[in-house]
Structures are given as structure tokens and as C-alpha cells.
Amino acid sequence: MTLAEAPDTTEPLIAHDDSEIELIPPDSLTAELTGHFTFLPVNGAAFVMQVMLPVIGDVVGEYSIFRTDPLGRAVRSVDSVLRWVYGGPEAIEEGKRLRAMHRPLQMRNAEGKHISALNPEAYQWVIATAFPTTLSAGPLVIGRHFDQREQQEIFRDNRRIAKIVQVPMRGYPESIAEFSEYFDDFVENKLVAHPVALELLDQMQAAPALPRSVPRAVRRPLTSIARIASVPLQRLNYLTTVGVMDPRVREILGVTWTDGEQRELERIHTVIRGSYRVLPERLTYFPLAYHARRHHAAIQAMKRRETKGAAYRVSGNGCPA
Template sequence: MTIAESTPRQRMSAPGEGEDHLINNTDSEIELVPPGSITAEQTGRFTFLPVNGAAFVMQVMHPVIGDVVGKYSVFRTDPGGRAIRSIDSVLRWVYGGEEALAEGKRLRKMHQPLQMKNAQGKHISALNPEAYQWVIATAFPTTLSAGPLLIGREFDGKERQEIFRDNRRIAKIVQVPMKGYPESIEEFDEYFDDFIENKLVAHEVALELIAQMRQAPPIPESVPAALRPAAIKAAKIATSPIQNLNYLTTVGVMDPRVREILGLSWSDREQRDLERMHRVIRRSYKVLPERLTYFPLAYHARRHHAAILAMKKRENAGAAYHVRERQD
């Protein structure tokens, strides 16, 4: 869904007072994502973008989300800007500290006006509880499916539990109504199967997003008409490798049943190409400095966390004062 600029954190009031009836989780109920967690490590990397893209496509396969995004989102006219603003928001959830709480409340209130009548004349809202839950839920299966690409193997049982725990933490941060939200991986599996079998559709917005990944980025209107054909060709050539990585990752991490709903094929060759690309990326991550592989907020948050850990290590190595034990 569309992400706007941040607004100052607002006071929590009693339910029903002003706009605060939109707030589902009080600050005391919310736990922040640990800076050393798998979620924090993976979300901060540039390679998170196409995995996030897979989640976004799955989100708009829910009819309510698809309709609302189709009417209100700027993904058609400003796809790059929408992606940047979305990742800005996600990074604040994970790395923002107290700002994560403010961002979650801002998002909840920002989505309140996004209401409309669908093609059947039924009133729908971006704050539909089932739809709002699904937005955050999609991150869990896409992250697990991306494990072999991101870390070179499947996440083990303990890691899966940690990722699920942080998914619930993020759900509370962004003010998802938690009634009915899966409380265990076993419950999530049933929840996910139900969505695939009974709720997701090949929404036109999802198909537009997939098609958009194969297209060159839009050329600014300021480019003269005579130069536009050459500019479009140059943009297509320049962005082709990134577009290919984005498309293959987005489609590759989807559950095969989701691809089937969308009518997308997936070949052995595409799977090999996807794995080859991410092998190169994983090797690059081992030698490149973090400043070149992490989003700026993530990079500085990780440096801050590393500095704190170093201080604790020094603290445990010796005492600042030597106090002689009392002799009785």
C-alpha cells in the first residue's frame, strides 16, 4: 500500500477518543525487532527489495487490497517513488526504535480514508481487518521461501520460529488487529492455505505489477519527444539485469499455488538462473563493505548495535573499580 511522509508521534488516548480508536496495540504491548535478529539482517539488505516485491504482489491478490491499491496507489505513475517510500517505512519498523511505534500509528491513520465501493457496489476499506492482517502476513512465507537465495540454505526450525516471532512483532508495530492473527507456525500454515484456496484471486493489479517488472522505467515528461525513443531504449538496456533479477526473485519465491492462480509459468531454467544470480550476490556480500550492501538506516543501526556489543564485551572483561572484599 502507498506510504506517505512521516508525521510527529501522537498521544495515545482512550479507545473511541478522536482517531485513536484506530490504534489496536498500545505501546506497552509492542516489542521492537531485535537489531541482531535474522529479520533485521535480511530486511536491511538491498536484496530485500524483490522479496518485498513478491509479498506486495501477494497482498494485492486479496480483492480488497487489490481494489484499494488500484484506485489510490501511484504504482502506475511513480513506481520507483512508491517502492522507495514503501521500503523507507519498512526500515523504520525494523530499525526505527521509538520511531517504529510512531510509524505504525501513522500508517494505520493514513489508510483510514482509503475507502470505496467495489465493482459489486460493496463498500470496502483499506482497514478491513482481514486485508490489513494479510499485508503483514505475506512477509513470513516469502522470507522463508527466499532462504536458499538469501543465505544459501533453508532456514532451520529455530530460525523459522524467530522469523515468525518477529513477524508478529511487526504486526503489532503497524497496528494490525491481532484477533485471529496466527499465534504459531502451525496456525499460520492453516491460515495461509485458506487464503490460497479460498481468498486470493488473479487481481488485475497483481498482473499489472508482474508486467511492470518486464518494462523499462517511465521516461520523465521533460525529455523531448524526439529523444524519447532513444531514451526508452537506453533505459531498457541499462535496467534489464535488475529487472530480470527482480522478476525472477519475485516470481521464484512465490508458493507454486500462488503462481498457478496468477497463470505464471516457472521453468527449470528460470530456477537455475535465479539461483545463479543469488550465488553471485551472496559471494559479493562476503567481500563488499556493508555500506555498499545495506540501506543507509540499516547500515548505521547495525554499526550502532555492534558498538553496543563491543562495550558489553569490554564491560564483562573487567571491572571499572576494584573493591576489596570485606574481612570479618
């Protein structure tokens, strides 16, 4: 989102017809990785980078409920991402819903300039941030860097998701080389240590806020329990979020990153990768991702059976024998 002096009334709500949109292939690397429970912190790194763009940070600071309901916001964000990747036709409808949901998010910033959540530059940046953070997370999630073919596949699916969520594609990078220049420009000229980004990093290291529905009489003891119980997950979330950031992004935020933290992050994810090799998928994937993958596997098994023989033997004249 770039700054504008007048309300943005020209940006169309729907940027792509259904026929222009390609869904994420169920056997893609994107579909294999996104549904894992522990892929969430990678999304956290992308979210922090998003709000470092001033207009996004301003709009999120004004409208988001991440302060009062951080868990609920996170759950709903994950729900949306899972639908983009595993929802089939529902992915397209979710993209339209998101676009419509963001249209009313307009305001004047501290300088009195009008800003809109649907400004193309910012709307593009929201999806673009997923690509560098995913690539950087390769050594953690698969134990090595993604090779060139895998990088191309991830980039291809990033552009597919951009269209799914109705991102205007004019000016969006069309190749990894273009993306490198695009990303460098944002890091060097556009991103700032926005207060919302710093607040998010602080929030990752604090006990999760309890829902307001929790009775006051038990709020204090439950808060203490939550603070203790959440330490391992909070540590994983913070280390992964900061660890997959470009060093230049950490520098903008004023966040230090030590060799010890890097080793701790690598040890944690080594254990996670080992667990994934022995645990059933039902325990490592979000439900929608798990069932979508099982559905695809069942269809593929049926296709393999078809190649081994037909239900009917066909005679030479083309009629069932």
C-alpha cells in the same frame, strides 16, 4: 479487508498501546536480512500476493500511484519497512502513521459494495504475506532452507511487526502450524488473479517510468538508456518475485515457471551471496540498516569491555580505591 455494506467506522485507529509493542531485536535474523538491497524482490513477491486479495487489489488500483510513480512508491515503501525493523522508537510512530494514512482509503467496488483499507482481514494479510515469502527465499538469501529455530524467530518477528504497524491481532495466527492453515485458506479460497497483480508483474519486466520532471526533449533517449540499463535488475526482480511464490499462487496468476528459470535464479543469487561475503556492509545494506547495525555493534563492544575491568578499583568496603 472483507467486504462490508456500510463504511467501517468502528475499527479503532490504534490497535495496540506502546507498552504492548516489542521492537525487532537488532541482532535478530530479521534485522540481518531485511536491510540488504537484494532482499527487495522478496518484498515484491509479498506485494503481489497482497493485491491478489480482491479488496486490497481494488483499493491499490484506485489509490496507489504505482502506475505513475513506481520508483517513488517503491522507495517510500522500503523506507517504511526499514523503519519498522531498524527505527527503534520511530518504528512505533511509523506504525501509527501508516494506520492513520490508510483510514481514508475507502471506496465502492465494481459490485457497489463498500470496502475499507482498514478492514482487519486485509490489514492482517498485508503483513502475513512476508512470512511465507521469506521462508521460501531461504535457499536464495542464505543458501539453504531456514531451520526450525530460524523459522520460529522469523515468525516471532512477523507478529512483532504486525503489532508495530497496528494490525488487530484477533484471528492472526499464533503459531507456524496455525499460519499454514491460515495461508492455505487464503490461497484456496480468497486469492484471485487480480488485474493489479498481473499489472505489477508486467511492470517488473518493463523499463522504469521516468519522473514527470524529466524534460520532454530528453525523455526519449533517457527512456532508451533506462530500458537497457535496467534489464539485469528487472530480471532479478521478476525472477525472485515469481520464484519465491508458492506454486499454487503462480497457478492462480497463470504464470509459468520453468526449470531453466529456477536455475537462472539460483545462479544469480549464488553470485550475490558470494559478493556479500567479501563486500563491506556499507555496500550491501540500505543506509538506515547499515548505521543501525553499526550502532548495535558499538554498544555490544562497549559491554564486552565492561566485563574485562572497571574504571575504578573497588576496595573491600565498597568504596573506590
